[in-house]
Amino acid sequence: METAEIQRRFLKFFESNGHTVVPSAPLPAFEDPNLLFVPAGMVPFVPYFLGQATPEWNRATSVQKCIRTPDIDEVGKTSRHGTFFQMNGNFSFGDYFKEQAIRFAWDLTTGSVESGGLGLDGDRIWATVYLDDDEAIDIWHKQVGLPLDRIVRRGQADNMWSMGIPGPCGPCSELYYDRGPDYGPEGGPEVDEDRYLEFWNLVFMQNIRGDGPAKEGYKVTGDLPKKNIDTGMGMERMAALLQGVDNMYETDQVRPIIDKASELTGKRYGVSTSHTASESHPDDIRFRVIGDHVRSSLMLIGDGVVPSNEGRGYVLRRLMRRAIRAVRLLGYDKPAMPELLPVAMERMSTAYPELRTDFERISSYAYGEEEAFLKTLKHGTTILDTAVTETKAEGGKTLSGTKAFELHDTYGFPIDLTLEMAEEQGLSVDQEGFRTLMTEQRQRAKADAAARKTGHADLSAYWQLLQEQGPTDWKAYETLETESRVIGVLKDGRSVPLAKAGDIVEVVLDRTPFYAESGGQHADAGKIVGPSLFAEVLDVQRPVKKLVVHKVRVLEGELVLDDKVEATVDPEWRLGARQAHSGTHVVHAALREVLGPTALQSGSFNRPGYLRLDFSWRAKLSDETRSEIEEVSNRAIRDDLPVAVQYMTLPEAKDFGAVALFGETYDETVRVVEIGGPWSRELCGGTHVSHSAQIGPLVLTGESSVGSGQRRVEAATGMEAYKYLARERDLVTQIAEEIGAQRGDVLERVRAILQRTKDAERELANLQAKAVSGRAAEFAANAKQVGAVKVAAVQAPEGTKGGDVRNLAMQIRGHLPEDQPGVAAVVATAGGKASIVVAANKAAQAQHVSAQALVKAALSGKGGGNDEVAQGGGVPADQAAQLLAAVTGAITA
Ligand code: ATP
Ligand code: MG
Numbered sequence: 001m002e003t004a005e006i007q008r009r010f011l012k013f014f015e016s017n018g019h020t021v022v023p024s025a026p027l028p029a030f031e032d033p034n035l036l037f038v039p040a041g042m043v044p045f046v047p048y049f050l051g052q053a054t055p056e057w058n059r060a061t062s063v064q065k066c067i068r069t070p071d072i073d074e075v076g077k078t079s080r081h082g083t084f085f086q087m088n089g090n091f092s093f094g095d096y097f098k099e100q101a102i103r104f105a106w107d108l109t110t111g112s113v114e115s116g117g118l119g120l121d122g123d124r125i126w127a128t129v130y131l132d133d134d135e136a137i138d139i140w141h142k143q144v145g146l147p148l149d150r151i152v153r154r155g156q157a158d159n160m161w162s163m164g165i166p167g168p169c170g171p172c173s174e175l176y177y178d179r180g181p182d183y184g185p186e187g188g189p190e191v192d193e194d195r196y197l198e199f200w201n202l203v204f205m206q207n208i209r210g211d212g213p214a215k216e217g218y219k220v221t222g223d224l225p226k227k228n229i230d231t232g233m234g235m236e237r238m239a240a241l242l243q244g245v246d247n248m249y250e251t252d253q254v255r256p257i258i259d260k261a262s263e264l265t266g267k268r269y270g271v272s273t274s275h276t277a278s279e280s281h282p283d284d285i286r287f288r289v290i291g292d293h294v295r296s297s298l299m300l301i302g303d304g305v306v307p308s309n310e311g312r313g314y315v316l317r318r319l320m321r322r323a324i325r326a327v328r329l330l331g332y333d334k335p336a337m338p339e340l341l342p343v344a345m346e347r348m349s350t351a352y353p354e355l356r357t358d359f360e361r362i363s364s365y366a367y368g369e370e371e372a373f374l375k376t377l378k379h380g381t382t383i384l385d386t387a388v389t390e391t392k393a394e395g396g397k398t399l400s401g402t403k404a405f406e407l408h409d410t411y412g413f414p415i416d417l418t419l420e421m422a423e424e425q426g427l428s429v430d431q432e433g434f435r436t437l438m439t440e441q442r443q444r445a446k447a448d449a450a451a452r453k454t455g456h457a458d459l460s461a462y463w464q465l466l467q468e469q470g471p472t473d474w475k476a477y478e479t480l481e482t483e484s485r486v487i488g489v490l491k492d493g494r495s496v497p498l499a500k501a502g503d504i505v506e507v508v509l510d511r512t513p514f515y516a517e518s519g520g521q522h523a524d525a526g527k528i529v530g531p532s533l534f535a536e537v538l539d540v541q542r543p544v545k546k547l548v549v550h551k552v553r554v555l556e557g558e559l560v561l562d563d564k565v566e567a568t569v570d571p572e573w574r575l576g577a578r579q580a581h582s583g584t585h586v587v588h589a590a591l592r593e594v595l596g597p598t599a600l601q602s603g604s605f606n607r608p609g610y611l612r613l614d615f616s617w618r619a620k621l622s623d624e625t626r627s628e629i630e631e632v633s634n635r636a637i638r639d640d641l642p643v644a645v646q647y648m649t650l651p652e653a654k655d656f657g658a659v660a661l662f663g664e665t666y667d668e669t670v671r672v673v674e675i676g677g678p679w680s681r682e683l684c685g686g687t688h689v690s691h692s693a694q695i696g697p698l699v700l701t702g703e704s705s706v707g708s709g710q711r712r713v714e715a716a717t718g719m720e721a722y723k724y725l726a727r728e729r730d731l732v733t734q735i736a737e738e739i740g741a742q743r744g745d746v747l748e749r750v751r752a753i754l755q756r757t758k759d760a761e762r763e764l765a766n767l768q769a770k771a772v773s774g775r776a777a778e779f780a781a782n783a784k785q786v787g788a789v790k791v792a793a794v795q796a797p798e799g800t801k802g803g804d805v806r807n808l809a810m811q812i813r814g815h816l817p818e819d820q821p822g823v824a825a826v827v828a829t830a831g832g833k834a835s836i837v838v839a840a841n842k843a844a845q846a847q848h849v850s851a852q853a854l855v856k857a858a859l860s861g862k863g864g865g866n867d868e869v870a871q872g873g874g875v876p877a878d879q880a881a882q883l884l885a886a887v888t889g890a891i892t893a
Pocket of ligand 1: 068071080081082083084085087198199200201232233234235236237248
C-alpha cells in the first residue's frame, strides 16, 4: 500500500468517526519559542491540551510533518528513525478517552483492506502499557482480545508521557508489530525494538506532573479536569510494514532517492543480506542517510528554512552536508543534489504539491549549498594537505587533535573525512585529542543551552490574559491614538498590580494603536499617558496570537491595573515605518523585475528610514544591476502608484498572484497589499503609505552576501535617504576643496594625482637603485681580505628591494679583482625582516667557496641558489649584522 493511500485511509477513518481534519503546521515551530521544529503531531494543539485556548472541535485528526533532530545519529543504523517523518494522529479534547482510543487504533490497523482498514495481522501485534495502568490492560485483554502475554508493562521512562516539564502527563500505550524471526530474537519489544517495531503511540493525557527530571523520576501530582487523547502513528513505519520492506528508507517515498544514488555512484544498495539493521554494511547505511537527509532537506527548504550557521538553518546545513559527504564516500564527487533532489520532489509532491510549484526556489538553495560545501571540502583539503606535510617534515606520524578539530570547527570538515584523507597520506589522527576538544565544545554549547533554558519562555501569563480578557482590540490600521484601559501589568512574566517610575514592565491594554513587531516591520514607538502617568513604549510584541503586549519604561507617576490611559504612537515614527515598509515591497518588486521571479525575498527588516531585504540569488550584483534596481524603484515611487489593501482567503490570494513569504503562519483570511496593481502583490500585515510617492527618495546603500545563495540589499528611505545623499554630496564638496578642483573635475583630478604619485614612486625607486649601484665600486674597493678571499660585506640602505639587493651584489662582485677569489655579501632590511644575497666570483668557486654554502651557513640551513649566487631571509631585522659576520666566519672556516 502506497504511503499516499495510508494517509488517505487514516484521515478518512477518523473523519468518518467525527474528527475534523486539520492541515499540517509548517515544520518550523513558529508558535513555540522553545522548539526549533515540530517533533510530534500534538504540538500545534498544545494550547488546547493545556486549557489555554478552546478548540472549535473536540475531535481532530492530522498528518503532521515532523523533524526530530535527536534521531539524526540513528538514521540508517536502525530501521525506523528518520529525521523527517509524518505523524498521523487523532486527538480528543475532553471527549472520548482510553477505551475509544484503543478501539480506534485497533480497528484501523487490523481492519481488512477491503473495508478501508490497513489489514495488519492482529495476531502479531503487541501492546505496552504503563506499570499500573490496569484499566488499559483490561481494555486490551478483555475488550480487544489481546492475549496477556503480548501485553507488556513498562516504566515511567517508556510509558509515561509528559512534555518534560510540570504540566499535563499521562500513561501511554504503544503498539508494536512482530516482524518475525528474520528480524531478531523472540521476547517482545523489551528484547528487540527492531524485530518488534513500534508504529503507534496512544497517550492518555489524564494527570498533572510535578517538577523533576524530564523523563523519569518525577511525581504525578494530580488529575486533569478534562481527559484528552493524543496519538501518533508513524506513517513511514506503517508504510514499511505494509510494503513488506525492511526499513522506512525503502518505502515508496524514500527508496527512489537511494536508487538514484546507486545509479550515480555505481555502488549497489543492499550489500548486506540480513534483515537486521544492526548488521548493515556501511555503504547501505550511507545510502539510507542520503535518502533520508535529501528528503528532509527538501521538506525543510520547502517550509522556508534556508541554510545558515545557526538554529534551524544549521540543522538543514548539517543534513545537507552529511548527505553530500555520504555521496562522496560512495565514490561520486560531482554535484549530486541536482540529480537527487528532483527525485525526492517527485515522490513528495503528491502529498505536498507546493514542492513542485516552488521547486525552482527550493532547488536553488539546495544546489547553492552543495556548491559552497564542495568548495569548503576543497579548501579544507588544502589545509589538511599542508598540515600533513608539516607533520611529516617534523617526522611525526600522527596529525594532531587540534588540527583535526580546527578543520572540523572552522572549515566544517567532518572528522571521518580527515581520518580517511590523512590515512591516504600515511598518517593517523589523534582521535582522542580531537574528541576531548569536541567534548569541551559540546559542554560549552550545553552550558549555553542551559543558560538559555532558565529563560524558558513561559507563555502562561499571556494565555491567561487572553482567556480572561479576550483578544486586544487592535487599531493600528485606523488610528495613532486610543483611549484604553490597562488590563494587565506583567513584571518578569508575572502579573503585578502596578508599576512605579523607573520600572520596565509589560503592559496589556484592552485597545491599542501600536503596531507589534511582525512581518519584518519594527514595533512602533510612542507613549502611554494617564492623569499621573507618563510611560515610554520601548517595544511591542504579540507573544501569543491576538494579544498585543507593550514593553514600557515608566518615567513619571504610576501605571496601575484598570486605569484609563491614552496610548499614542509617535506620528513621525509611524510615517517613517510606513515609508520603509512600502519601500521594502517596492525594492522586492524591482528586484523581481530586474532579476526575474526567482529573486524571492527570504527575509526582511524595516524601521523608519531603513530597510533590508534578503533574497535568493547566487551571484554578487554588478554595479549596473544595483543602479537598475534603484532606478526601477524610484520610478515606481515617482509614478505615485496607489497602494491598496484587500482581504481574501489564502488560496484566493495565491490565485491572485500574491507572494507569500516564509517565517509567517497565515490565518484563514489573509491581507494582500498591492502597489500599482499586479506590479507588487504581497501577503502582508504591515502598515503602508497610501501612494508610492509618499515613500520619498530611496537609495540602495549596500549589497552583500548572507550565506550561500543569499544576498542582502539595504536601502535608506524618506528623510534618511535624503540625508544619505546630502552626506555624499558634502563629502564630494570637501574632497573638491581639499584638492582645489571644481566638483565636476574631481574624479579626473584624483586620477591624475594618483598617476603622479605612482610615477614619482617609480622615479624615486630608480634613483635609489642608481645611487646604490653607483656605490658598487666603492664597496668593492673597501673589501676586506679574509684568508685568501676578498670579501665585500655590505649593508644596503633600508628599504632596498629584493631585486636591487641582488643587482648590487652582482655589481660589487663585478668590481672585485677577477684573478683573486672574491665574494660579495649584501644584507638588506625591509618590513622588520633581514635578507641576504651572496655572490662568489669564478676564482672563489674554483677554491670551493660556494655562495649557497655561505648563505646556508648564515641562515642555519635555509635559503636557496647555487655556487655562484644564493639568497635567503626571513630572520628578524636586528640580526642583519650577524648574517654578514656569519658569512665571513664561514669563509675563514
Ligand atoms: P522510538 O522509541 O522508536 O524512537 P518514540 O517512542 O520516540 O519511538 P513517539 O515519540 O512515541 O516515538 O512517536 C510516536 C510515533 O511516531 C512512533 O510510534 C513512531 O511510529 C513514529 N516515530 C517517532 N520517531 C520517529 C522517527 N524518528 N522516524 C519515523 N517515525 C518516528
Ligand atoms: Mg524516539
